[in-house]
Amino acid sequence: MTPATTTEHTAAGTAHRRVEGRDKVTGAARYAAEIPLAGLAHGWLVGSTVARGRVRSVETAPVLAMPGVLTVLHHGNTARVTTDYVTVLGTSPDPTAAVFQHDQVQHMGWPVALVVAETPEQAREGAEALVVHYDEEPHDTAFSGDRADAYPLDSMGQPAVTDKGETEAELAASAVVVDACYTTPENHHNAMEPHAATVRWDGGRLDVIDSNQSAAWIQSELANMFSLDPQSVRVRSEHVGGAFGGKGVRAHQVAAALAARALGRPVRVAMTRRQMFALIGYRSPTAQRIRLGADADGRLRALQHDSLNQTSTVHEHVEASAGVSRVGYDAAAHRTAQRVVRLDVPTPTWMRAPGEAPGSFALESAMDELAAECGIDPIELRMRNEPERGPVSGLPFGSRRLPDCFREGARRFGWADRDPRPGVRRDGRRLLGTGTAAASFLAMAMPATAAVTAEADGTFTVRIGAADVGTGARTALTLIAAEALRTAPDRVRMRIGDSDFGPAWGAAGSMGTRSWAWAITDAVAALRERLAGGAGIPPEGVTARSDTSGSVFGLAPRERRAYGAQFAEVAVDPGTGEVRVRRLLGIFAAGRIVNPLTARSQLTGGMIWGISMALHEEAVRDPVSGGHVGADLAGYHVAAHADIPAVEADWVDDPDPEDPVGIKGVGEIGVVGVAAAVANAVWHATGVRHRHLPLRPDRVL
Ligand code: MOS
Numbered sequence: 001m002t003p004a005t006t007t008e009h010t011a012a013g014t015a016h017r018r019v020e021g022r023d024k025v026t027g028a029a030r031y032a033a034e035i036p037l038a039g040l041a042h043g044w045l046v047g048s049t050v051a052r053g054r055v056r057s058v059e060t061a062p063v064l065a066m067p068g069v070l071t072v073l074h075h076g077n078t079a080r081v082t083t084d085y086v087t088v089l090g091t092s093p094d095p096t097a098a099v100f101q102h103d104q105v106q107h108m109g110w111p112v113a114l115v116v117a118e119t120p121e122q123a124r125e126g127a128e129a130l131v132v133h134y135d136e137e138p139h140d141t142a143f144s145g146d147r148a149d150a151y152p153l154d155s156m157g158q159p160a161v162t163d164k165g166e167t168e169a170e171l172a173a174s175a176v177v178v179d180a181c182y183t184t185p186e187n188h189h190n191a192m193e194p195h196a197a198t199v200r201w202d203g204g205r206l207d208v209i210d211s212n213q214s215a216a217w218i219q220s221e222l223a224n225m226f227s228l229d230p231q232s233v234r235v236r237s238e239h240v241g242g243a244f245g246g247k248g249v250r251a252h253q254v255a256a257a258l259a260a261r262a263l264g265r266p267v268r269v270a271m272t273r274r275q276m277f278a279l280i281g282y283r284s285p286t287a288q289r290i291r292l293g294a295d296a297d298g299r300l301r302a303l304q305h306d307s308l309n310q311t312s313t314v315h316e317h318v319e320a321s322a323g324v325s326r327v328g329y330d331a332a333a334h335r336t337a338q339r340v341v342r343l344d345v346p347t348p349t350w351m352r353a354p355g356e357a358p359g360s361f362a363l364e365s366a367m368d369e370l371a372a373e374c375g376i377d378p379i380e381l382r383m384r385n386e387p388e389r390g391p392v393s394g395l396p397f398g399s400r401r402l403p404d405c406f407r408e409g410a411r412r413f414g415w416a417d418r419d420p421r422p423g424v425r426r427d428g429r430r431l432l433g434t435g436t437a438a439a440s441f442l443a444m445a446m447p448a449t450a451a452v453t454a455e456a457d458g459t460f461t462v463r464i465g466a467a468d469v470g471t472g473a474r475t476a477l478t479l480i481a482a483e484a485l486r487t488a489p490d491r492v493r494m495r496i497g498d499s500d501f502g503p504a505w506g507a508a509g510s511m512g513t514r515s516w517a518w519a520i521t522d523a524v525a526a527l528r529e530r531l532a533g534g535a536g537i538p539p540e541g542v543t544a545r546s547d548t549s550g551s552v553f554g555l556a557p558r559e560r561r562a563y564g565a566q567f568a569e570v571a572v573d574p575g576t577g578e579v580r581v582r583r584l585l586g587i588f589a590a591g592r593i594v595n596p597l598t599a600r601s602q603l604t605g606g607m608i609w610g611i612s613m614a615l616h617e618e619a620v621r622d623p624v625s626g627g628h629v630g631a632d633l634a635g636y637h638v639a640a641h642a643d644i645p646a647v648e649a650d651w652v653d654d655p656d657p658e659d660p661v662g663i664k665g666v667g668e669i670g671v672v673g674v675a676a677a678v679a680n681a682v683w684h685a686t687g688v689r690h691r692h693l694p695l696r697p698d699r700v701l
Contacts, residue, residue, distance in 0.1 A: 187617050
């Protein structure tokens with residue numbers, strides 16, 4: 001199809017409320033832990049109370065005698081599952097989800113048992129009463145930037161190390177050098193809806209109602225684990241209350257499937273908030289070193305970015321923070337490295353803007369430091385270092401409207417009036433400052449399949465294995481389908497969240513809506529051809545299907561990214577060290593905006609998370625126990641309403657010329673750069689540079 005044009009019928013490009021919004025606010029929308037099933041039993045996970053060791057014994061007898069308790073699953077009585085396979089992402093699976101397969105404990109909170117009972121209360125009572133004996137071993141959870149046992153690691157096709165030009169020679173020849181270390185703490189997804197799965201075996205077929213980012217991914221993983229044909233596993237996830245990277249295959253689906261098979265009854269397992277801190281992945285802490293060398297006019301000669309993160313002893317995960325420095329700025333020499341260290345901790349995973357969120361804090365803080373050193377405006381410094389091509393890859397960019405984002409943002413924010421001197425503005429006792437940072441995030445597409453049916457009554461049904469994790473994807477896809485079909489959105493039924501609809505990329509990598517929209521527009525094109533003859537539509541309708549594997553992998557190689565410019569104004573209380581963000585503005589170039597209402601909500605949601613990352617969020621691990629201190633929303637602070645000032649997100653026109661619909665993706669870029677913009681504003685307010693997140697009052701004092 002040619003890029004779609006707006007017709008009289010369609011509403012793509014104009015604000016549209018969520019098509020399922022009424023169901024959600026009235027409670028009609030059912031989530032994974034709310035699906036009623038006859039004969040349902042309830043499982044409660046039991047996590048280890050040691051960070052490393054072996055389970056010596058599990059005292060099941062007293063718990064089995066408790067009211068309502070049906071069984072206690074543990075490594076001694078649980079069927080084996082397969083863990084030797086390749087995931088749909090081409091990686092080895094994280095064995096953490098394969099519960100009760102051996103007696104080893106790999107981190108604090110490691111799942112050691114599941115108590116199943118008639119009610120959730122009885123299961124919880126049993127789980128809390130269950131006595132587990134351990135042979136404890138010494139553990140090591142001490143993350144730091146100078147770990148001697150760190151090693152470089154590739155990530156999802158990205159090399160661990162890149163090296164272009166003569167970094168040391170360029171640094172030596174530089175008039176100005178910034179050499180600084182930055183750290184970011186362990187952060188957690190904390191989706192509003194905890195992980196939950198309701199599972200039954202239906203005549204040999206595994207039927208799973210779950211909260212996840214891709215029904216097809218969970219289907220594939222469970223089929224592998226239970227040695228089933230994928231068609232013998234059905235996963236549904238119609239409504240999902242947030243995911244952010246943490247909702248893949250986890251202990252709850254596997255434990256529920258094992259228990260359901262053992263009991264011959266449907267079983268539900270839902271996690272508690274506290275369990276989520278140990279069992280669903282998290283963003284690793286990072287230690288990053290940046291070295292910038294520049295001429296006196298701010299032009300970069302060298303850009304070095306080394307990043308270290310922790311991973312578990314059982315699975316490797318890279319928080320690819322140095323990636324931003326491979327695409328951000330021009331320099332004669334670039335050197336980047338990503339390393340990991342294995343600790344007795346849960347395996348980290350992707351979390352909203354993986355890599356870019358912590359990486360941009362380091363790089364965009366360092367660029368602000370360089371601007372101050374050179375006496376150049378921070379925006380002007382970035383403009384002087386705009387690359388013509390991918391600085392490391394040498395690839396041409398797709399559209400790169402970063403300068404336009406800065407221009408528009410500076411105009412709206414009132415940047416031209418800014419006094420560059422730090423520490424000279426006051427409002428009563430508070431010091432005021434403003435800061436800025438660039439944002440960018442991958443804008444890729446991945447394969448999906450879709451089916452579109454022209455119904456006999458003149459309406460249309462779309463079936464696609466998409467996931468709306470709260471983003472508004474279902475609504476955006478409805479608008480896309482309506483536009484392609486040249487009909488009104490209310491004549492389109494969008495059915496998503498079911499692995500029976502065929503393989504599709506997940507709600508991940510800011511690629512969900514784009515990848516699904518592509519498949520839907522292809523299927524609509526096929527349907528329009530089928531209908532072109534003008535024959536009537538039979539009672540069962542006319543269905544056309546698509547598979548975009550060929551087209552998305554056929555795209556010419558480019559640096560495909562969305563861009564943004566973040567602006568923050570802060571007030572710092574020098575008496576208490578409290579930082580308050582007063583204003584936050586983000587201007588983005590992120591492809592065609594399908595639904596401004598939900599796209600803005602995605603962008604501001606990311607920006608709010610950026611404030612939270614800058615000022616509040618920090619999971620604290622106790623080195624003695626190896627576990628978290630305060631693994632809940634009282635101990636782990638997230639930004640609340642009172643922390644959120646005027647947050648404004650807007651965009652410049654940026655349709656992706658190579659996407660059939662023009663989409664790039666808006667799910668993650670909102671958080672990128674915000675922490676740096678806030679920290680840069682704190683420097684501007686106080687004259688003190690802060691390189692460690694979060695900017696807690698005790699650090700700012
Ligand atoms: Mo998202 S962190 O790409 O699942």
